[in-house]
Amino acid sequence: MSEHSSASPDSLDWLAFRYIAGEMTVAESTVFEERLGSDQAAREAVAAAVELVGALAACDPADLVKVEIGTSGDDRVDLAGPSSTVRPSWRVMASWAVGGAIACLALAAVVDHWSGQRLRDLAKRSLARTAGMIERAPSHAVAGANGGPLDGPLDGPLDAGGDVASMAVRDQLARLWSEERAESAGELAADHEVESGDGIGADLASVDAPAWMIAAVAAKSGLLSDEAADAASEPAAAADAMPAPKTDAGAIP
Amino acid sequence: MTAEDRPPDSPLDPAAVAALHAEHAAELRRFLVGVLRDPQLAADVAQTAFVRLAERGGGTRPATRKAWLFRVAFHEALLVRRKDQRSQRILRKIASSSTDHAPTADAAALRAETVETVRRALAELSPDQQAMVRKRVYEDRTFAEAARELGIPLGTALARMQAALARLRRKLSGDD
Numbered sequence: 280m281s282e283h284s285s286a287s288p289d290s291l292d293w294l295a296f297r298y299i300a301g302e303m304t305v306a307e308s309t310v311f312e313e314r315l316g317s318d319q320a321a322r323e324a325v326a327a328a329v330e331l332v333g334a335l336a337a338c339d340p341a342d343l344v345k346v347e348i349g350t351s352g353d354d355r356v357d358l359a360g361p362s363s364t365v366r367p368s369w370r371v372m373a374s375w376a377v378g379g380a381i382a383c384l385a386l387a388a389v390v391d392h393w394s395g396q397r398l399r400d401l402a403k404r405s406l407a408r409t410a411g412m413i414e415r416a417p418s419h420a421v422a423g424a425n426g427g428p429l430d431g432p433l434d435g436p437l438d439a440g441g442d443v444a445s446m447a448v449r450d451q452l453a454r455l456w457s458e459e460r461a462e463s464a465g466e467l468a469a470d471h472e473v474e475s476g477d478g479i480g481a482d483l484a485s486v487d488a489p490a491w492m493i494a495a496v497a498a499k500s501g502l503l504s505d506e507a508a509d510a511a512s513e514p515a516a517a518a519d520a521m522p523a524p525k526t527d528a529g530a531i532p
Numbered sequence: 533m534t535a536e537d538r539p540p541d542s543p544l545d546p547a548a549v550a551a552l553h554a555e556h557a558a559e560l561r562r563f564l565v566g567v568l569r570d571p572q573l574a575a576d577v578a579q580t581a582f583v584r585l586a587e588r589g590g591g592t593r594p595a596t597r598k599a600w601l602f603r604v605a606f607h608e609a610l611l612v613r614r615k616d617q618r619s620q621r622i623l624r625k626i627a628s629s630s631t632d633h634a635p636t637a638d639a640a641a642l643r644a645e646t647v648e649t650v651r652r653a654l655a656e657l658s659p660d661q662q663a664m665v666r667k668r669v670y671e672d673r674t675f676a677e678a679a680r681e682l683g684i685p686l687g688t689a690l691a692r693m694q695a696a697l698a699r700l701r702r703k704l705s706g707d708d
Contacts, residue, residue, distance in 0.1 A: 326563035
């Protein structure tokens with residue numbers, strides 16, 4: 280060995296790295312190569328530097344742990360390189376895309392199932408209440424009499440307004456219908472978080488009572504004349520008063 | 533007859549040459565890559581050096597044969613380099629030397645282990661040191677370019693790189 284062998288390993292290794300990296304001036308390189316001609320430790324340091332660089336190069340920087348640097352703590356630098364900080368690898372983008380698609384599908388399925396179930400529930404309840412209301416109206420009219428069918432004749436136009444009781448019942452049902460719709464719309468609006476002004480709940484609540492319902496009830500308005508009159512004078516109690524069974528068969532025309 | 537008894541330029545026993553080749557060929561080739569910055573030239577020169585050893589290494593002492601081999605190879609490399617001046621930007625060439633030769637199964641396993649060791653060692657560097665390694669090795673920036681891009685003085689960049697390499701070397705050698 281030569282006199283150079285007493286140099287500290289780090290210094291020699293550093294010189295070797297600078298040498299293989301081309302980070303020496305011509306003068307430095309000349310001196311170092313003179314040393315390489317006589318110093319086996321320097322030669323081995325060059326070999327070790329090449330080995331280290333080769334090992335580093337074999338380690339894919341994209342797989343390295345992402346690190347943050349910067350004196351301020353706000354400057355983040357990815358060890359994988361600037362390309363990976365600006366443009367993620369296709370694997371990362373693909374995984375995000377697939378994950379997003381799966382999440383969207385799952386969300387859509389959940390919303391579809393939930394909203395469909397919710398709408399079905401609302402429809403069932405609405406139909407049940409409507410059906411019950413329509414069913415009760417004739418039933419309490421005929422139950423105490425002969426239990427016959429809804430066979431009352433329709434006298435005059437449905438909306439002629441000639442019959443005060445009929446008008447009262449129609450108004451009553453229209454109000455109930457509106458309340459029903461408003462309630463359903465409110466629930467839907469609340470459930471779908473549309474109170475913020477998209478107008479869906481208001482649109483649902485503003486729908487008028489359908490003609491078929493008015494016609495169906497008005498056809499029996501004569502049967503409900505007494506209670507309809509009460510309802511006309513006490514609108515707030517109309518909903519409760521309507522289902523009450525009526526046993527007065529004499530009311531049947 | 534011992535090595536000291538042989539003439540200086542006498543041939544070396546083929547078995548001894550084979551043993552030296554098995555023990556030092558890889559390291560010699562890495563050294564020559566560092567000098568020549570060209571893996572193929574390095575392989576050629578290494579082969580030439582072993583031929584010289586076989587032809588004239590009979591007079592060498594076993595303890596000095598490795599140094600003799602490396603010295604002969606270095607001088608041969610300087611001759612070759614004068615004939616074939618190569619461009620700079622050499623780290624990539626050096627790095628590519630690792631993929632120029634199809635590895636055996638054992639070598640592949642060893643290499644995978646080395647890569648994993650390097651990955652862990654890199655992860656244990658400070659963020660500043662990692663950034664410097666990235667700039668210099670993976671992005672092939674010069675120290676001056678890396679310092680400029682990182683917004684640090686050149687001396688700081690050099691110090692970070694030196695510290696990073698020293699730590700990596702200790703990690704890889706198991707001293708740390």
